Amino acid sequence: MKPVIALVGRPNVGKSTIFNRLTRSRDALVADYAGLTRDRIYGTVREENLDFILIDTGGLTDQTDNMSDLMRKQAKLAIDEADLVLFIVDGRAGLMPSDTDVAQQLRSDGKPVRLVINKTEGEQREMVAADFYSLGLGEPQVISATQGRGFTELLEEIKVCL
Ligand code: GDP
Numbered sequence: 756m757k758p759v760i761a762l763v764g765r766p767n768v769g770k771s772t773i774f775n776r777l778t779r780s781r782d783a784l785v786a787d788y789a790g791l792t793r794d795r796i797y798g799t800v801r802e803e804n805l806d807f808i809l810i811d812t813g814g815l816t817d818q819t820d821n822m823s824d825l826m827r828k829q830a831k832l833a834i835d836e837a838d839l840v841l842f843i844v845d846g847r848a849g850l851m852p853s854d855t856d857v858a859q860q861l862r863s864d865g866k867p868v869r870l871v872i873n874k875t876e877g878e879q880r881e882m883v884a885a886d887f888y889s890l891g892l893g894e895p896q897v898i899s900a901t902q903g904r905g906f907t908e909l910l911e912e913i914k915v916c917l
């Protein structure tokens with residue numbers, strides 16, 4: 756069985772952009788507004804010595820409307836299926852309260868989690884990372900999904916985790 760990796764995080768942090776880059780597809784819709792991805796989307800990533808299933812999810816919020824509930828359920832299903840969770844945060848927005856909530860939830864789920872900071876083009880690694888250490892998820896991967904920054908390192912890290 757191929758390992759399964761789930762992309763989890765708030766809406767609009769760039770999960771679908773990361774999904775498309777890693778799967779070399781345009782299967783996941785990317786948009787400038789929150790909440791476009793509602794279901795789970797599956798893709799395959801094949802790199803040297805690396806072959807896994809990637810799941811894109813709609814995103815987790817602390818809101819309590821029907822759409823948020825639906826997306827939360829989908830994310831939960833993806834996390835249950837996953838061997839590894841990539842928790843995506845937005846380096847430009849900085850640490851948000853709902854990031855802390857999601858981190859808490861992921862820790863209680865007990866799945867292996869790697870923290871990934873997206874939208875970091877033009878930023879110094881240390882500066883972006885500093886904001887997120889308080890999540891207690893260890894050393895983050897610092898990437899830019901639109902520029903492709905940090906993807907070699909991210910794939911290396913995934914290899915180590917699987
Ligand atoms: P999702 O809701 O988490 O799936 O986020 P999307 O992938 O739909 O992206 C939300 C918005 O952020 C889109 O306008 C993307 O083009 C933009 N975005 C994604 N990755 C990056 C990045 O690395 N840098 C910047 N500046 N914008 C990004």
Ligand code: MG
Pocket residue numbers: 770771772783784785791792812813
């Ligand atoms: Mg999306």
